[in-house]
Amino acid sequence: MTEKQQSRLLPQELQQLFQYAMVLCQQADNAQDLLQSAVEHYLIELRRGKSINNKMAYLRSTIRNRFIDSFRHQQRWPNESFEEQQDYDISPVDLEQLHIDQQILQQVWQTLAPQDRDILYHWAVLGHSTDEACDILNMPRGSFLSRIHRLRKRCEQLQQSINEPQTINNQQPYGGKGE
Structure with a gap:
């Protein structure tokens, strides 16, 4: 052979x-x-x-x-997935049409991290589309959208806490069963 x-x-x-x-x-x-x-x-x-x-x-x-x-x-060097496991209902059309109440914005603004403020400023205040804001901030679209989603949730929670009727001395609000 x-x-x-x-x-x-x-x-x-x-x-x-x-x-x-x-x-x-x-x-x-x-x-x-x-x-x-x-x-x-x-x-x-x-x-x-x-x-x-x-x-x-x-x-x-x-x-x-x-x-x-x-x-x-x-x-x-383990491979770490930075993607979140949850699915979000965040279509660009809905996000771009969302208007943030000025009062909520002022309250939330103080609690935000600098990067979140930057995102909110470009998207909500300046009115850039998600694609434009992603380009300006040099950020992947998925990261941008997930941060916007979290910011929306935070704003919604704050809006609910503002809109909840205030009770005094554990009494029912006016018009409740305790009349």
Whole structure:
């Protein structure tokens, strides 16, 4: 058998290597990535003239080492999703048509973080559309819309607390059952 024939990978060998990668990572896509990476490394080493006596052992150890490297990378730098899990009913048309009561704005303004004030100023005071405000503030649309949603909720809560009838000495408000 020639050296080229010995270095050639047969379909059953590729299947065995894929199964090994699958055992390690438990996901078909990741297993295929590991296998491809290992085979690519194997072929590069052959092209450079490296002598590999046992190709299957070499490929298994390459797959294992790459899996360990990716695991360590995930441990050091975990992927964090900054997206919120809740769905919001925030269509741009509704947001742009919302008018904020001046009294509520004054009360809320003092409690806002500087970035939220900036968002509210560009959107509610200057009247920019959500897209324009996102461009001006250099902010992703999703982040902008979720912040607007939270600001709307805060304003609604404040509006409800202002509109609730005031009771004096735990008495029912005028027109209640206690007349």
